[in-house]
Amino acid sequence: MTTDPSQLPDAEALINILADKLQPLLQKNTALVGIQSGGVWLMQRLLAKLDKTMATHAIDHGTLDVSFYRDDYAKRGLKPDNQPSQIAFEVENKHIILIDDVFFTGRTTRAAMNELFDYGRPASITLIALVNRGGRELPISPQITAMDLSLKPTENLQLIQLANGQLGFTIKSLTPSNHQAASKHA
Amino acid sequence: MHNPQLYSDGQLRHFLSIEGLPKKILNQILDTAESFVGVAEREVKKVPLLRGKTVCNLFFENSTRTRTTFEIAAKRLSADVISLNVNTSSQSKGETILDTVDNLIAMHADMFVVRHAQSGAAHFIAKHVPEHIHIINAGDGRHSHPTQGLLDVFTIRKYKPDLHNLRVAIVGDILHSRVARSEIHALTTLGVPEVRVIAPKTLLPAEVEKLGVHVYHDMRAGLKDVDVIMMLRLQNERMSGAMLPSAQEYFKTYGLTQEKLSLAKPDAIVLHPGPMNRGVEIDSGVADGQQSVILPQVTYGIAIRMAVMAILAGGQPSGTQS
Numbered sequence: 219m220t221t222d223p224s225q226l227p228d229a230e231a232l233i234n235i236l237a238d239k240l241q242p243l244l245q246k247n248t249a250l251v252g253i254q255s256g257g258v259w260l261m262q263r264l265l266a267k268l269d270k271t272m273a274t275h276a277i278d279h280g281t282l283d284v285s286f287y288r289d290d291y292a293k294r295g296l297k298p299d300n301q302p303s304q305i306a307f308e309v310e311n312k313h314i315i316l317i318d319d320v321f322f323t324g325r326t327t328r329a330a331m332n333e334l335f336d337y338g339r340p341a342s343i344t345l346i347a348l349v350n351r352g353g354r355e356l357p358i359s360p361q362i363t364a365m366d367l368s369l370k371p372t373e374n375l376q377l378i379q380l381a382n383g384q385l386g387f388t389i390k391s392l393t394p395s396n397h398q399a400a401s402k403h404a
Numbered sequence: 405m406h407n408p409q410l411y412s413d414g415q416l417r418h419f420l421s422i423e424g425l426p427k428k429i430l431n432q433i434l435d436t437a438e439s440f441v442g443v444a445e446r447e448v449k450k451v452p453l454l455r456g457k458t459v460c461n462l463f464f465e466n467s468t469r470t471r472t473t474f475e476i477a478a479k480r481l482s483a484d485v486i487s488l489n490v491n492t493s494s495q496s497k498g499e500t501i502l503d504t505v506d507n508l509i510a511m512h513a514d515m516f517v518v519r520h521a522q523s524g525a526a527h528f529i530a531k532h533v534p535e536h537i538h539i540i541n542a543g544d545g546r547h548s549h550p551t552q553g554l555l556d557v558f559t560i561r562k563y564k565p566d567l568h569n570l571r572v573a574i575v576g577d578i579l580h581s582r583v584a585r586s587e588i589h590a591l592t593t594l595g596v597p598e599v600r601v602i603a604p605k606t607l608l609p610a611e612v613e614k615l616g617v618h619v620y621h622d623m624r625a626g627l628k629d630v631d632v633i634m635m636l637r638l639q640n641e642r643m644s645g646a647m648l649p650s651a652q653e654y655f656k657t658y659g660l661t662q663e664k665l666s667l668a669k670p671d672a673i674v675l676h677p678g679p680m681n682r683g684v685e686i687d688s689g690v691a692d693g694q695q696s697v698i699l700p701q702v703t704y705g706i707a708i709r710m711a712v713m714a715i716l717a718g719g720q721p722s723g724t725q726s
Contacts, residue, residue, distance in 0.1 A: 286451035295718025302439045336448035
């Protein structure tokens with residue numbers, strides 16, 4: 219079941235807001251890391267926008283698929299469509315901007331931080347998300363968001379790629395049995 | 405028909421043979437292995453998936469490489485690993501296989517990696533164990549060596565990504581080779597259009613054509629224009645009676661030399677499951693040459709074994725949970 223699309227946040231407008239907020243955080247040894255899959259799409263869009271204003275040097279960036287670090291593996295098994303994590307730069311002493319599309323429980327962030335530390339010891343990690351939808355279950359929260367919402371636990375907000383190449387949102391109502399399945403993605 | 409390797413919903417429960425597994429599962433293992441390759445290149449070469457699980461390597465038949473790579477794979481998944489060479493322990497005191505397994509389950513082992521000289525040994529154990537225990541076949545008699553078959557295909561895919569456009573030759577002792585059988589099943593299931601086997605008549609199983617392969621007795625004709633050459637080890641220890649005149653004679657006819665390699669496509673790759681008999685089935689110059697991918701096979705073997713273990717040990721599908 220999908221609610222009226224006109225009531226959903228405008229992802230493209232939020233990306234512009236997020237890029238503006240991200241800009242002052244960038245320093246010489248900043249690196250961007252997108253979390254699969256929405257966070258990676260978002261990172262690519264942010265990089266394109268930031269590059270216009272930061273032509274002096276290329277920003278290090280990489281992607282994480284946290285499948286091997288999830289806390290629900292014992293219950294749900296390995297996600298079949300996992301992708302290799304790709305961090306080609308030295309994590310040691312970098313200021314990492316961790317990028318997720320929708321912040322929900324904080325469990326994905328925890329998994330991502332654990333994985334990052336297996337690459338090295340970063341100088342700092344900053345979490346940014348397009349939307350904080352509420353519902354965190356861990357003492358983790360994003361430092362920068364473009365929008366804060368308060369969704370019901372049974373509502374699942376997801377970033378999607380639209381046919382025209384732009385990003386958009388969908389929201390799905392979950393039955394109790396697939397509620398858990400969705401929360402593992404957030 | 406009930407497939408002992410799969411749960412009722414089609415997910416992998418045991419990994420016993422390539423035969424009988426759908427293409428989807430083979431691709432799931434290969435794709436997951438892609439994600440594990442990079443883990444070995446990190447500062448910390450470990451992921452926490454199997455933390456708190458105990459993997460038991462149960463080797464009723466010796467093997468250094470296979471046991472080591474399974475051990476490394478389990479350790480990189482953060483499992484606790486016990487390796488038993490059973491032929492030197494309680495079996496020699498008369499304990500049955502199932503008693504050995506039951507004792508290890510009583511010690512809370514979660515997964516068994518089994519190698520045995522008898523075909524069907526891993527299936528036999530898989531039928532016996534409770535729901536939450538997983539069995540991986542690390543080679544049973546002449547029957548199957550599924551992780552080797554898959555790591556070979558994984559290696560091929562790394563160098564030749566389009567499997568649907570390949571000509572592959574498997575050369576040597578097909579008769580005694582569980583590796584060859586697993587390779588043939590993996591290649592044909594994944595859509596490789598032409599698989600050739602090259603061997604003397606005495607080293608081919610009866611009706612090998614039924615596996616969907618083209619048979620060659622002349623190595624030069626068989627290697628013509630192939631993309632991939634998979635050499636097999638001449639299994640002296642499995643040969644009873646004189647199937648071959650001599651090792652020198654074999655090398656002359658079926659050994660891979662630079663000259664014979666030049667009949668294949670110029671960018672053909674050469675695989676060998678190890679351990680190699682240099683100068684018997686493969687010339688040293690070829691084994692160490694530009695076209696050899698024998699050492700990458702070993703590296704990728706760890707990623708494939710990690711993928712199989714990680715898929716098996718994850719949550720069981722609902723309805724089968726105890």
